[in-house]
Amino acid sequence: MARWLAITVLLGLLLSGAAVLAVLGSQVNDELRALRTASSDNIEWNLPQLEVDLLNLQLALEQSGDTDPVASAAAIRHKFDLFYSRVQSVTEGETFNTVRDDSNVADRLDDVRTFLDEKIPVIDAPDAVLLARTDDLIAEASLLRTTLRQLAVYGVSAFAQQSTLQREKLSALLTRTSTMLVSMIIALAAVLAILFRQFGVSEREGQKRKLTNMRLRAVIRTSLDAIIVVDNRGLIIDFNGAATEIFGYTHEEAIGLPVADAIIPERFRNAHSLGLTRFIRTGEKTILDTGLVVLQGMRKDGSELPVEMSVASAEGPHGTIFVAFVREITERLRVQEELTAARDDALAADKAKSTFLAVMSHEMRTPLNGIMGTLELLANTDIDKKQRAYVQAAQTSGSFLMRHINDVLDISKVHASKLQLTNDVFSPATLADEVVDANRANASARGNEIRVEAGLDHSVYMVADRFRVSQTLLNLVGNAIKFTSNGSVQVGVQEIATEDGPMVEFRVNDTGIGIASDKLGEVFDDFVTIDTSYSRRSDGTGLGLGISKRMATAMGGSIGVESDFGSGSSFWFRIPLVRGEKPEEKPDSQPDTDSVYEHIAPLSVLLVEDNAINSFVAREMLVGLGHEVTEAGNGLMGVEAAENQHFDIILMDISMPVMDGVTATIKIRESSGQSRDTPIVGLTAHALPEEMARFREIGMQDCMIKPITIACVTEMLANHANTPIPIEGEDDAWGEESDDGTYINSETCGELIELLGEQRFRAAFANLTDEAVRTLQSIPRPTVESDLPEVQGEVHKLAGAAATFGATVMQQHLSIVEAACKRQDVQAVNEGVGDLDTVWKMTREELEALLE
Known part of the structure; x- marks a missing residue:
């Protein structure tokens, strides 16, 4: 590197010297040209000639009286002009620059x-004025002659001095040029010496690079990764x-083989060729210099294999080369793939477990529904005191069994990520009072005192899922009562500050x-009962605390326990305190079951249920309430009955053989049977929220969760009896408002806002608006019956x-339009569509006003 730097410096000096020599040579040439073209003769002739011209002017002045006045004036002016021009040449001409500096x-x-400047006015004056001034001009010209003579002497002397300086300057230039030339010759000799030395060094470096290349080639050939080098x-x-x-x-x-033909499968070769061409033409890269990529390669025998490849570019002696690792x-x-399969199997097993729990809880509810319903019917009959005690004991056991089934169902929901939380506004202290009051009888039965120690005022309200909070607290209180005899249970609620x-x-x-210290870590596991000494005296599946932990975590909180074996336990759970405003109290206008029943006329009920026991229980409840019941053993039989007879209400089991309740409901709504507009209420052992929404979407008005009771049957009949869905499309139905003059049910809308929160409700409302606008714009105006299915679907x-x-x-x-489509009434459909906008x-407008 130092040698190349020295050579560069010397070459720079040589170039600089050459430039300097060129400049010096130019200057010498200029000086020689100046000497060759020296104007000494011109100067030596012109300066004395000034005096001659002045004498000629003086002579013309003196002869002015001997000739015609006009000719005399012209002669004077002519001589003056000649003298003036000569002076101008000396004062302004480039030739006289050197002498003017003196x-x-x-x-x-x-x-x-x-x-001259003083005499110009006189010369340019009229002839008479000029001739009158001749004597003055002659006198002044005589005085100027001495000045002109001195000017000639000084001018010649100045030019001589200037010539001497030019010769000295030329001599100096020649000396510097010679010195620079000698220096350049010396520098050139030094450069040649270094170049000869560098040539030897390059020879040695070439040998070293050759050895390095040989070693690199050996490394490449022995590399564990395939290395393929390709030219452009x-x-x-x-x-x-x-x-x-x-x-x-x-x-x-x-x-020498084309890399595309050698190692790239045929279906990828065209893309490879296009990519190479694009890179050569534009420099655009695809997989080049982008790191590792996974591709399909091809062996010599045509079989394919997955490869991981990294491609880099470099400059070779003949252009760009590509190195592929x-x-x-x-x-x-x-x-x-094995790991992925193992993971999928584990996920499938977990899902299967959750599905199994959900299915088993459903299947257990079905016979339990029959047991609980039959016990309720038996309790309402005329039985003696001992028999009633037996029935109550059976009902209590059934309630415990139902609670365990609910626990299993809650686990299946959590595992399936289908546990949905609501945003309720409630007082935590009031909720604690309610839980204690609900468990006071159980506590007394075991000789326990139970009380609330509220560190939080009853006026403090929070926003959370009230049911889940209540469920979690019930689990903890029930657990405390089970494992405490003749003692006390204290429920506390307070606000605490955390990170x-x-x-x-x-x-x-x-x-x-x-609880023993070595068991504390297990209390929140599923199916774990810590103390076997109480296992025979206390019911429990070991699910309650596990579910409580899931609930607390789902609500953004935590749960824990502190305990000394033999001295009691302290269970706690915490959830975020989101403060809320006290909700407005609504008057309780719901009448009791008896008063409701008094206002329900006898109804004709179609009961579609495949389970004989459940069908028996439901029929007995309905008949006991004074209603007429027609039974159907499956969905297909229910569809046939609904088509041939009008019923006031249809109770439809969801899960049935031959035809399930969902399919049966759809067929009833799409038919032209006598009960196509009858309210349909689903019956199911359990249903997730999204399933309930689907039931309503296909035409059900409500859904009852088994086991059903007389109270819930009575309330259901009060809500849905004698309220057929409006699908007949009477002429006076178009454009009618609701009874209170509004277009929306504010209570339904308010519940939706409370469930979703205002922000999510606004987003959902925006989606509804988009769907409504799109639907109303796209609904065609039918002209023939074949156009109706499209309208009906929209x-x-x-x-x-x-x-x-x-x-x-x-x-x-919309329902009236849909019904008209089913009846294939084109005119009614057009009338209905016309009013939808x-x-x-x-x-x-009402929905937007509600949001404001």
């Missing part, structure tokens, strides 16, 4: 210019041993048997969305 010359020239034409120029093992070509076979990953992918913000802490302290989807938001009038109009406008 101060003596400059002073005399100033005097001459002053004389796509031809292989190097192919190491690992590449031979992977792709099957020998080094000699591979060299390739590794076969068949084994790695196999291991990954995550304010929390509400519910704490349940008992004086029971306590209005059916929008009707479900309208019902969700409580848009009752909009839902009614107005109904939607009013509905939208």
Whole structure:
């Protein structure tokens, strides 16, 4: 590096010297040209000639009286002009620059210019004036002659001095040029010496690079990864041993082959060629210099294999080359597939467990429904005191069994990620009072005192899932009562500060048997009962605390326990304190069961149920309430009965053989039977929220969760009896508002806002608006019956969305249009579609006003 730097410096000096020599040579040439073209003769002639011209002027002045006045004036002016021109040449001409620099010359020239400037007015005056001034001009010209003579002497002297300086300057230039030339010759000799020395060094460096290349080639050939080098034409120029093992070509076979034909499957070759061409033309890269990529390669025998490849570019002696580092990953992918399969199996097993729990809880509810219903019917008969005690004991056991089934169902919901939380506003202290009051009888039965120690005022309200909070606290209180005899249970509620913000802490302290320290870590596991000494005296599946932990975690909180074996336990759970405003109290206008029943006329009920016991229980309840019951053993029989007879209400089991309740409901609604507009209420052992929404979407008005009781049957009949769904499309139905003059059910809408929260409700409302606008714009005006199915499909989807938001009038109009489509009444459909825009406008305005 230092040698090349020295050579560069010397070459720079040589170039600089050459430039300097060129400049000096130019200057010497200029000086020689100046000497060759020296104007000494011109100066020596012109300066004395000034005096001659002045004499000629003086002579013309003196002869002015001997000739004609006009000719005399002209002669004077002519001689003056000649003298003036000569002076101008000396004062302004480039030839006289050297002498004008002399101060003596400059002073005399100033005097001459002053004389001329003063005489110009006289010369340019009229002839009479000029001739009258001749004597003055002659006298002044005589005085100027001495100045002109001195000017000539000083001018010649100045030019002589200037010539001497030029010769000295030329001599100096020649000396510097010679010195620079000698220096350049010396520098050139030094450069040649260094170059000869550098040539030897380069020879040695070349040998070293050759050895390095040989070592690098050896490394490439012995690399565990395949290394393939390709030129810019796509031809292989190097192919190491690992590449031979992977792709099957020998080094000699591979060299010169197009890489696309050698190792790239045929279906990818076109893309490879396009990518190479694009890179050569534009420099655009795809997989080049982008790191590792996974591709399909091809062996010599045509079989394919997965490879991991990294491609880099470099400049070779004949243009760009590409170096590919390739590794076969068949084994790695196999291991990954095995791991993925193992993970999928584990997930499938977990899902199967959750599904099994859900199915088993459902299947257990079905016979339990029959047991509980029969016991309720038996309790309402005339039985003696001892028999009633037996019935009550059976009902209590059934209630415990139902609670365990509910626990299993809650676990299945959590595992299936289908546990949905609501946002309720409630007082934590009031909820604690309610839980204690509900468990006071159980506590007394075991000789326990139970009380609330509220550190939080009853006026403090929070926003959370009230049911889940209550369920969790019930589990902890029930657990404390089970494992405490003749002691006390204390329920505390207070606000605490944590790193995550304010929390509400519910704490349940008992004086029971306590938990051993080595068992504390297991109490929240599923199916774990810690103390076997109480296992025979206390019911429990070991699920309650596990579910409580899941509930607390789902609500963003935590749960824990502190206990000393033999001295009692303290269970607590905490959830975030989101403060809320006290909700407005609504008057309890719901009449009791007896008063409701008094206002329900006898109804004709179609009961569609495949389970004989459940059918028996439901029939007995309905008959006992004074209603007429027709039974159908499956969905198909229910559809046939609904088509042939009008019923006031249909109770439809969801899960049945032959035809399930969902399919049966759809067929009833789509038929032209006598009960197609009858309210249908589903019966199911359990249903998730999304399933309930689907039941309503297909045409059910409600859904009852088994086991059903007389109270819930009575309430259901009061809500849905004698309220057929509006699908007849009477002429006076179009454009009607609800009874209170509004287009929406504010209670339904308010519940939806409370469930979703305002932000999510606004987003859902925006989706409803988009769907309504799109549907109303796309609904065709039918002209023939074949156009009706498209209209029916559009209005059916929008009707479900309208019902969700409580848009009752909009839902009614859409339902009437849908019914007209089913009746194939083209005129009624057009009338209904024509009014939908107005109904939607009013509905939208009310919804927007509610949000404001």
